[in-house]
Amino acid sequence: MSDITHARVFKIALPIVLSNATIPILGAVDTGVVGQLGLPAPIGAVGIGAVVLTSIYWIFGFLRMGTTGLVSQAHGTGDRGEVSAGLMRALLIAVTAGLALIALQVPLFWAAFKLAPASDQVESLARDYLQIRIWGAPLTISLYAFTGWLIALERTRGVLVLQVAMNALNVGLDLWFVLGLGYGVQGVAAATLISEIGGVAIALWLTRSAFANGLWRARAIFDRLKLTEMARVNTDIMIRSVLLQASFTTFLFLGARQGDVTLAANQVLLQFLQITAFALDGFAFSAESLVGQALGARSVLRLRRAAIVSSQLGIAMAVAIGLVFWIAGPAIVDIMTTAPNVRIEARAFLFWIVLAPVIGGPAWMLDGIFIGATLSREMRNAMIGSVLVYVLSLMIFVPIFGNHGLWGALMVLNATRGAMMGRLYHRAEAKALRAAAVFGARLQPG
Known part of the structure; x- marks a missing residue:
């Protein structure tokens, strides 16, 4: 197994950063093409429909993280059969969940429009959009599993290829269906659905080695202990993620009480946090992969090295982002909004955005370390404690x-998360020590 160097970490991280950079482009194109229709209702319908599905699919984000942690450990152990079986179990969950969403689409959409009511015209168009997009649910959730598996094996170039290819196909079909054929909102939905089909086809090709390995079949997939461990890890991560999302939702609701101008300013500034997340994800993902492999290899030294090297680069990136926001923040605000009062308000709170990457950087990196070590219970408990402090x-x-x-x-929320997980880091090394001790005991003559 090759040494854990800064170059290796950067090689894992860079494709993720580039992949993330393509995500906002797709949303802009979806909005832009329906905007050419000259009517406000289609824009609102695509916006609401996308938010509804994103909110539903986001719940299953645990599948990406859990798959990365468990598969990277199997890879570090050298268990090729379990590497393959880990993907199969994740796909089984993804397809089952996707089919359940299709079956439950009527009550789900009813609840969504009760929570976010719109005009009759917008709601009608949004339903048209959703009724097409929902058929891609098994595909979208499966892509979480495929992405987690590729990250676990350090194949992040594959993630980049997958993301770019899907987005390029989606953009091309958007332009053709909406502007060329005049399909409107339904065209946008159909373009996304077809791109998801194409994405899964590419993902199957990228992960074909998992299907070629016959060791994963039947008994390996339905191993009771492995399924129990997967359920535990994914449940803990889901609880942690729901609490984190609830914290940001609370932030938005309380910001709305500060007045329309402050709400608009906060929305502008939150885009800075999105940029931070896109940049730091790559280094957090590298920690997931390398820490998981080190734990699978039962090496405390490699685990420590993976945590340190990935964190060094992640924190350096966080500081660099903070400096960019300090220097260029006012200009970025001016690009995002032309409203003079919103610009003034956003600049008044800009120093928080300068501090945010530095304060939140440790929490981002420790998330990656804990996912790789599958310390999901510790992540969950740290999140619960941090939310209470928040x-x-x-x-x-x-x-x-x-x-x-x-x-x-x-x-305070992000600082507390970092501090609480930092105090629990020793459990990752202790887990590697226990694994080494058990492995050593098994090698002793009986």
Whole structure:
């Protein structure tokens, strides 16, 4: 197994960063092509439909993280059969969940429009959009599994190829279906569905080695202990992710109480956090892969080296992003909005965005380390504790400092997450030690 170097980490991280950079382009094209129809309703329908499905599919994001952690450990152990079986189990969950969403689409969409009501015209068009897109549910969720598997094996170039190919196909079909054939909102939905079919076809090709290995079949996939471990890890990660999303949702709702201008400014500034996430994801994913492999290899030294090297680059990137926001932040704000009052308001809170990557960087990297080590229970508990501190911070800071208090509480959330997980890092090394001890005991003559 090759040495863990900064170059190796960067080789894993860069394709993820580039892949993430393509994501906003697709949303812009979807909005742009329906915008050419000259009517507001199609734009609103595509926006609402996309948000509804993104919110539903986001729940299954645990499948990407859980697959990366478990498969990277199997890869580090050298168990090719389990590497393949790990993907099959994840795909089994993905297809089952996707079919369930198709079966439950009527009550799901009814609930979505109750929570986010729209005009009759927008809702009608949004339903047309959703009724096409929902058939891609098994495909979309399966892509989480494929992506997690590729990251576990350090094949992030494959992730980049997959993302770019899907987006390129989607954009091309958007232009053809909407502008060329005049299919409108339904054309946007059909373009996305076809791109998902194409994406799964590419993913199957990229992961073909998993299907060529006959060791994964039947008994390996349905191994009770492996299924139980997978269920535990994925459940913990899902709880952690739901709590994190709830924290950001609370931030948005409380920001809305500060007035329309402050709400708009916060929305602009949150795009900076999105940029931060896209940039740091690559280094967090490298930690997931390398830490998992080190744990599978039962090497405490390799695990420590993976954690340190990936974190060094991740934190360096966080500091660099903070500096860019400090220098270019006002200009970026001006690009994002032309409203003078929103620009002034956003600049008043811009220093929080400069601090955010540095404060949140450790939490991002520790997430990757803990996913690789499958310390999902520790992640979940740290998230629960951090949310409690966050809620207390909101109760104290917001009434006194208003929107500054809101941003300060968000920084407290990320700082607390980093501190709590940092205190539990030793459990990753202890887990590797226990695995080495068990393996050594098995080698002893009976």
